[in-house]
Amino acid sequence: MPKLSRIMTGPFTKPVSVGVWSGLGATNKTPDFVDLEAAGTLAFLPAAAVMLAIRRYLAKGFSLGTAR
Numbered sequence: 703m704p705k706l707s708r709i710m711t712g713p714f715t716k717p718v719s720v721g722v723w724s725g726l727g728a729t730n731k732t733p734d735f736v737d738l739e740a741a742g743t744l745a746f747l748p749a750a751a752v753m754l755a756i757r758r759y760l761a762k763g764f765s766l767g768t769a770r
Contacts, residue, residue: 718745
């Protein structure tokens with residue numbers, strides 16, 4: 703079974719910001735910032751959804767290490 707690190711990384715892996723920029727065909731001309739803003743928002747939504755889904759468990763995990 704492949705390891706998670708092998709699945710999440712690879713020779714063609716790029717940060718989201720680079721993927722958004724190159725996916726919109728950025729060249730030396732002035733970019734269309736409306737499209738960049740929309741793509742950035744769409745790239746942020748999955749991370750926000752995961753954080754909202756696990757916020758209860760994160761708060762519980764952070765408080766486990768505190769001294770009482």
